[in-house]
Amino acid sequence: MSLRIEETHRGIKQCCGIERARHCSAVAQRNHIGLTLRAFLRLERHRLRPGTSWFEAKAAIVREAIQAYLAQPLYTQISTA
DSSP: OHHHHHHHHHHHHHHHOGGGOOOSSHHHHHHHHHHHHHHHHHHHHHHHTTTOOHHHHHHHHHHHHHHHHHHSOSOOOOOOO
């Protein structure tokens, strides 16, 4: 049981960046922690369906997001030349 908890803590730190919060206010820190935990739970759900690792699941999510954005970009770069 404790091994599973340690594995989960490692995943939250490595994949979601929970300890990268550099906010001064307590509200901002709580928001960061809450959103990080939410992101980890979604990553965990995405990971358990095909049975992949956290890193593979995260790469798949990012890949899908980039493909969707490239298919219909919201912003375009204005040419300065």
